[in-house]
Amino acid sequence: MTTFESLGLAPKLLAAVEAAGYDRPTPIQIKAIPLVLDGHDVMGLAQTGTGKTAAFGLPLIHRLMERHDRRAPKTTRALILAPTRELVNQIAENLHAYVKGTHLKVVTVVGGVSINRQANALAGGTDILVATPGRLIDLMDRGAVRLDAATFLVLDEADHMLDMGFIHALRKIAPKLGTPRQTMLFSATMPKDMEEIAATYLTDPARVQVSPPGKAADKIVQGVHWAADKADKTAILKSCLADSPEGRALVFSRTKHGAERLMKHLVAEGFDAVSIHGNKSQGQRERALAAFRDGRARILVATDVAARGIDIPGVSHVYNYDLPEVAENYVHRIGRTARAGAEGDAIALVTGEEIGLLRQIEKVMKVEIPVVGGERPEEVDPPKRGQRGRGGRSGGQQPANAPGKSGGARRRRGRTRRAA
Numbered sequence: 001m002t003t004f005e006s007l008g009l010a011p012k013l014l015a016a017v018e019a020a021g022y023d024r025p026t027p028i029q030i031k032a033i034p035l036v037l038d039g040h041d042v043m044g045l046a047q048t049g050t051g052k053t054a055a056f057g058l059p060l061i062h063r064l065m066e067r068h069d070r071r072a073p074k075t076t077r078a079l080i081l082a083p084t085r086e087l088v089n090q091i092a093e094n095l096h097a098y099v100k101g102t103h104l105k106v107v108t109v110v111g112g113v114s115i116n117r118q119a120n121a122l123a124g125g126t127d128i129l130v131a132t133p134g135r136l137i138d139l140m141d142r143g144a145v146r147l148d149a150a151t152f153l154v155l156d157e158a159d160h161m162l163d164m165g166f167i168h169a170l171r172k173i174a175p176k177l178g179t180p181r182q183t184m185l186f187s188a189t190m191p192k193d194m195e196e197i198a199a200t201y202l203t204d205p206a207r208v209q210v211s212p213p214g215k216a217a218d219k220i221v222q223g224v225h226w227a228a229d230k231a232d233k234t235a236i237l238k239s240c241l242a243d244s245p246e247g248r249a250l251v252f253s254r255t256k257h258g259a260e261r262l263m264k265h266l267v268a269e270g271f272d273a274v275s276i277h278g279n280k281s282q283g284q285r286e287r288a289l290a291a292f293r294d295g296r297a298r299i300l301v302a303t304d305v306a307a308r309g310i311d312i313p314g315v316s317h318v319y320n321y322d323l324p325e326v327a328e329n330y331v332h333r334i335g336r337t338a339r340a341g342a343e344g345d346a347i348a349l350v351t352g353e354e355i356g357l358l359r360q361i362e363k364v365m366k367v368e369i370p371v372v373g374g375e376r377p378e379e380v381d382p383p384k385r386g387q388r389g390r391g392g393r394s395g396g397q398q399p400a401n402a403p404g405k406s407g408g409a410r411r412r413r414g415r416t417r418r419a420a
Contacts, residue, residue, distance in 0.1 A: 007033045010062050016098045017058070026051035027210040033059045036184060041205040043198050044186040047335055050210065052186045053094045056080075056154050060184075061098050063152070064127055071105070071125030074145050078152035079177065080130045081170070083161045084305050085110040085282060086289070091156065092130045104128065109145075111135045112282030119144035133161070133169035140176065147176040152183075153201070159187045159194055159328060167197070174201060188335065189328040189364075219338040222346045222367075224358065226374030233349040234265065236374070237319055240347065241271060241299065247316035248292070251301045252333050253277075254322035262321060263301040273299035304329050313342070320348040327360040352377035 004017050004025055025033070028046040035042050036059035046052055060078055071077070082088045092108045099106060107126040109118045111134055118135070122145050129136075129145070139145045153174070155161065161170070183202050187194060198205060225240075227233040241249060253259035256277040263275035274288040274297040291297040293312050304324060315337045324330050330348075337344025348369065350358050356379070362368055 002030050004058075008037055008062075009033070009058055010065055012065070012101050013058055013062055013098060016100055017054075019100070020094075020097050022054070026055075028052055028208065029055045029058075031208040031210065032056065032184075035206045035208065036060065036182075037062060039063075039182055041182060041202040042184045043202060043205045043207045044184065045188070045190055045207070045209040046186070047188050047210075047331065052156065053091050054098075056156070056184045056186060057091070057095050057098055060128070060152055060154065061095070061102070061104060063182075064104055065102055071127060072146075072149060073125050074122055074143075075125045075149040076107070076122075076127065076129035076145065076147065077149055078128045078154070079136075079147060079150045079173075080128065080154040080156060081133055081136070081161070081166075081173070082130065082156045083132065083166060085112060085132060085285065086276075086305065087157060088130050088132055089286075090311050095128060095130065099128075106130065109135045109139060110282065112285075115139065115142075115144075133166045133173060137169055137172060140173075147173065148178050151178045151181050153177055153181055155183070155185045155197075155201070157187060157332075158185050158197060159189045160332070162193055162197065167193075170197075170201070189331060219343045220334055220346050221343070222334065222348075222369045223372030224348050224350050224369050225372055226376050227349050227351050228375075228377055229351060233321060233351065234262070236349055237321060238266070238269060238271070240317070240319065241266075244317060247298070248295075248312075248314050249299045249317040249319060250315050250333075250336050251299060251319045251321050252324070253301060253303055254324065256303055258322065259301045259303050263299075266299060266301070271299055272297045273301055275301040276305065277303040278305055304333070312336075316344055318344065318346045320346070323348060323350060323354045323357040323361065325357065327357070327364040330361045331365065347372065352380045353382040355379040356382070 002025060004014055004022065007025060007030070009017070028044060028050050032042055032044050032055040036056060044052060044055060064077060080091060082091055088108055088110050092106055095106045104127040106128045107121050109129065109131045111132060115135070115138060119139060119142065122139065136145070140147070161167070185198055185202060185205070225236055227236055237251065251262065253262055256279045259275050259277045260279070263273045266273040274291050276285045276288045280288070288297070288300065292300040318334045318337045320330065320333060324333065334346035337346060348358065358369070
């Protein structure tokens with residue numbers, strides 16, 4: 001049996017691993033840690049919930065501990081880029097546990113909080129900087145951080161960064177980094193454009209893959225529930241939530257406004273629900289996640305901002321109230337359940353307008369998701385942007401208090417989201 005000791009990690013890291021409650025390394029950790037320790041560039045492909053943060057974090061910290069160069073003002077020795085605030089905070093939380101008892105310092109920079117405080121935190125320099133690309137560029141433009149001392153780069157959830165338009169930010173950030181540099185790219189899916197990114201920023205990378213790209217965790221039970229329209233979706237969702245009163249549910253909406261309306265509707269119907277999306281401040285998002293984590297709210301309604309970066313044990317159900325327009329995001333959404341060996345259910349509520357999106361998801365996953373309820377609606381073309389659906393409302397007739405679809409909140413490709 002492979003152990004963390006056999007992977008060659010420093011004794012202080014082994015103590016941190018034991019304190020974190022890790023019994024044995026996961027497959028991605030077994031494969032990636034020795035490669036990173038040997039100095040290789042690494043491309044890691046693994047589904048969510050498999051321990052990617054430790055796969056790059058532990059050997060990165062080990063290598064930084066081996067060096068004794070002093071931190072210079074406004075510099076960092078290692079840079080980790082992630083697409084969302086939640087994922088940055090999750091990575092940093094893990095890293096803080098790993099560096100306990102060492103001399104290493106970890107700093108995070110994300111949008112939605114005081115940039116002046118972040119500049120002050122960077123004034124004396126840091127060993128590891130975990131950042132969203134947009135806020136990092138803001139700090140670079142202010143002269144608050146220099147990257148020329150960073151000889152380690154980690155791109156986490158790189159496919160999501162690509163989808164959110166952060167490739168433009170990466171092109172601005174990468175030339176500022178130090179050389180020679182060790183680069184690690186980790187992702188759960190492998191879109192075609194990812195090979196181009198790997199060829200541009202990685203040098204002769206070792207490829208580590210522990211599951212086919214687009215494959216969901218084995219213990220996730222998936223299902224499709226057909227719905228006639230938006231109002232029918234809402235009724236089905238409430239029935240499912242009522243049938244599992246002890247469960248903890250994550251509900252995905254396609255738009256920010258739709259997520260907020262759905263959350264308020266559920267609360268009005270007596271459900272303990274909170275929401276996170278791009279219109280929420282960092283404090284609001286953290287409070288909502290805390291309420292969901294400690295059980296004060298058992299339902300979290302979210303946009304795809306939450307698909308990466310939520311590592312909350314005990315999520316028993318994931319409901320795709322709206323299917324994602326990017327098929328790969330479905331894998332990340334449902335990966336919020338069945339974590340750390342647990343079991344979980346993932347139910348997609350699908351109208352006739354979304355059958356095409358369902359086909360794309362099944363093509364990416366190479367499976368046919370079984371139908372668990374409802375009568376298959378007639379397939380129709382989704383309304384074009386700016387147009388209304390049937391009955392003068394997007395998605396059909398619905399009661400005034402039922403959540404609807406916001407046409408103005410769709411993701412625009414190619415634009416860097418600094419609010420992340």
